Amino acid sequence: MFKQAISHEVCNKPIPEPISGVGIGLRSPHIHQILSERPAIPWLELLADNHIADGGLIPAQLNAICEHYPVTLHSVGLSLGSTDPVNINYLNKLKQLKNDHTIHWLSDHLCFTSHNGIQSHDLLPVPYTEQSIQTFVDNISRAQDIWGDKILVENVSNYMSFNASEMSEIDFINEIVSRADCHLLVDVNNLYVNHINHAVDTTDFISKLPTKRVKEIHLAGYEDHGNYILDAHNNPVSDSVWQLYTQLIQILPNTPTLIEWDNNIPDLDVLLNEASIAESICHQTNRHEQYVIT
Amino acid sequence: MSSLEQLQHDFIHNIVNDKNNQGFLSELKTEKIPPELQLSIYQRNLSGSIQKTLQQVYPACLSILGEDFFHTLCYKYQNLYPSLDSNLNNYGNYFNTMLLGECSENTKLLGFEYLHDLALLEWHWHTCYYSSSVITFDFTSFSKIPENQQSKIIFNLNKSLSIHTSIFPVIDIWKDNTIEIPTTNEYTTPDNSLYFCIYQRALTPTLEIIDRNTYKILTAIKDKTDLQSLCHFDDIDINQALPNLLQKGWISGFSLLDKAC
Numbered sequence: 001m002f003k004q005a006i007s008h009e010v011c012n013k014p015i016p017e018p019i020s021g022v023g024i025g026l027r028s029p030h031i032h033q034i035l036s037e038r039p040a041i042p043w044l045e046l047l048a049d050n051h052i053a054d055g056g057l058i059p060a061q062l063n064a065i066c067e068h069y070p071v072t073l074h075s076v077g078l079s080l081g082s083t084d085p086v087n088i089n090y091l092n093k094l095k096q097l098k099n100d101h102t103i104h105w106l107s108d109h110l111c112f113t114s115h116n117g118i119q120s121h122d123l124l125p126v127p128y129t130e131q132s133i134q135t136f137v138d139n140i141s142r143a144q145d146i147w148g149d150k151i152l153v154e155n156v157s158n159y160m161s162f163n164a165s166e167m168s169e170i171d172f173i174n175e176i177v178s179r180a181d182c183h184l185l186v187d188v189n190n191l192y193v194n195h196i197n198h199a200v201d202t203t204d205f206i207s208k209l210p211t212k213r214v215k216e217i218h219l220a221g222y223e224d225h226g227n228y229i230l231d232a233h234n235n236p237v238s239d240s241v242w243q244l245y246t247q248l249i250q251i252l253p254n255t256p257t258l259i260e261w262d263n264n265i266p267d268l269d270v271l272l273n274e275a276s277i278a279e280s281i282c283h284q285t286n287r288h289e290q291y292v293i294t
Numbered sequence: 295m296s297s298l299e300q301l302q303h304d305f306i307h308n309i310v311n312d313k314n315n316q317g318f319l320s321e322l323k324t325e326k327i328p329p330e331l332q333l334s335i336y337q338r339n340l341s342g343s344i345q346k347t348l349q350q351v352y353p354a355c356l357s358i359l360g361e362d363f364f365h366t367l368c369y370k371y372q373n374l375y376p377s378l379d380s381n382l383n384n385y386g387n388y389f390n391t392m393l394l395g396e397c398s399e400n401t402k403l404l405g406f407e408y409l410h411d412l413a414l415l416e417w418h419w420h421t422c423y424y425s426s427s428v429i430t431f432d433f434t435s436f437s438k439i440p441e442n443q444q445s446k447i448i449f450n451l452n453k454s455l456s457i458h459t460s461i462f463p464v465i466d467i468w469k470d471n472t473i474e475i476p477t478t479n480e481y482t483t484p485d486n487s488l489y490f491c492i493y494q495r496a497l498t499p500t501l502e503i504i505d506r507n508t509y510k511i512l513t514a515i516k517d518k519t520d521l522q523s524l525c526h527f528d529d530i531d532i533n534q535a536l537p538n539l540l541q542k543g544w545i546s547g548f549s550l551l552d553k554a555c
Contacts, residue, residue, distance in 0.1 A: 018412065049383070053423075053424040053425075054425050054453070055424070056424055056427070056454075060497055077381065082477060083298055112302055115299075115303055115305070115306040116303065118307075118377070119376070119377040119378060119380055119488065120310070120340055121343045122309075126301075126302070129298070132298060145348075160322060160332040161331050163321055164321065165295070199326070228327050228331070228335070273298075275465055
């Protein structure tokens with residue numbers, strides 16, 4: 001179990017407003033524009049690794065960003081599914097960002113990225129087995145102890161299936177988040193990628209989600225490679241993913257949602273337009289829910 | 295080794311070394327995406343990330359070598375020096391070492407002997423962007439050091455500072471092959487050696503030409519030479535040089551015996 005974090009009163013940090021609405025993933029080509037024009041974006045998610053620096057412009061930019069926007073951290077280096085011990089040095093760097101700024105939460109992925117110190121710089125899947133579950137649970141618990149709060153773990157896109165797998169992806173995820181007592185980040189594009197590549201049943205996946213643990217939703221675009229699709233984050237969100245998002249938001253109303261775009265990064269306006277589509281889906285779904293209730 | 299540990303070991307080694315180990319492939323299900331393709335998607339993702347990273351760190355080397363040859367070198371680098379840091383911004387520091395070896399072994403690189411020095415410049419320009427330039431020099435403590443202790447003073451260089459020398463006009467080569475226009479003081483391409491340093495000024499990397507004596511002092515300080523020895527350098531007036539180095543922030547602190555100040 002994680003130890004309770006130092007309260008905001010004790011460390012004289014203001015209590016942050018809860019995150020809500022549709023945010024965007026902050027990427028370096030947009031930082032200057034965002035800081036100078038300050039567009040109305042409900043929140044920003046930062047790729048933690050891009051903001052770990054001893055000095056220079058990066059910490060200064062982070063200070064300015066945190067001054068004007070609610071911020072969450074998304075990391076790729078915790079390697080929570082690895083049989084290696086959790087990288088304490090890396091976690092401490094993340095914790096330092098949390099100590100220095102108002103960071104709403106930290107998320108990482110249900111995968112491993114390194115083994116025996118060698119980095120893959122990719123989100124590598126593991127077989128869905130009891131041994132993998134226990135590895136995740138141990139590492140997430142350790143990470144939460146150091147971070148001082150619950151973290152969010154994200155379902156990953158997958159291009160590999162193992163003979164050793166004993167259960168479905170959603171049953172695997174449920175077991176981990178329940179035993180580790182952590183939160184869940186649902187990436188809709190990853191779910192769709194796994195549906196196309198591995199025939200994952202999206203209805204089954206959505207119906208079995210532990211809704212109380214889902215604290216964030218990710219949306220992104222994929223790249224079509226013919227016999228498979230790649231979670232490339234280099235395109236607009238596809239119609240199929242918007243449809244899945246519409247289904248998801250019905251059971252997870254008002255869940256903070258994020259637009260991710262990492263390659264061939266377009267103008268900021270394109271991302272903001274994607275965010276406005278997500279906003280309108282949320283509003284329509286909420287209106288419909290209210291109508292049904294009354 | 296547990297079955298999961300073995301699987302992760304094999305998975306990482308197959309993608310880092312671009313191998314198709316049959317034992318590992320037999321662990322994979324044969325379905326819509328065949329096992330060989332499942333593995334190659336991850337192999338391509340890694341080599342793509344490595345190429346993208348090295349292209350960003352070494353734009354001038356890329357421009358000179360051309361995309362195809364540069365990518366061949368990236369692939370070789372990935373195999374020789376697997377990434378050991380989760381942050382890709384820290385990857386690529388041995389590229390200059392590999393280029394040195396390539397220049398002596400690969401006939402295609404005859405006449406490109408300057409690549410090692412150019413790569414070193416580009417690496418330090420890249421890392422300078424992320425490094426700390428905090429100055430902790432405590433002038434009050436420094437002034438209170440008794441005279442009989444002054445010989446034991448060892449200065450610390452600013453963490454963002456790197457010192458360079460080259461017999462090639464690497465700054466001109468760099469300027470001609472990169473879109474970043476560095477701030478440099480005026481200089482004449484030397485007949486013998488060029489001396490310069492890269493450091494952080496106003497939070498951004500800066501390149502400055504220095505003279506031979508400044509290079510000599512900075513190198514000695516980097517090698518932890520004590521103040522007494524610095525005072526005995528021929529042709530160098532340390533009383534004149536030190537205030538200048540402090541003013542520029544190139545000396546950021548000092549230590550006395552084992553005590554950091």
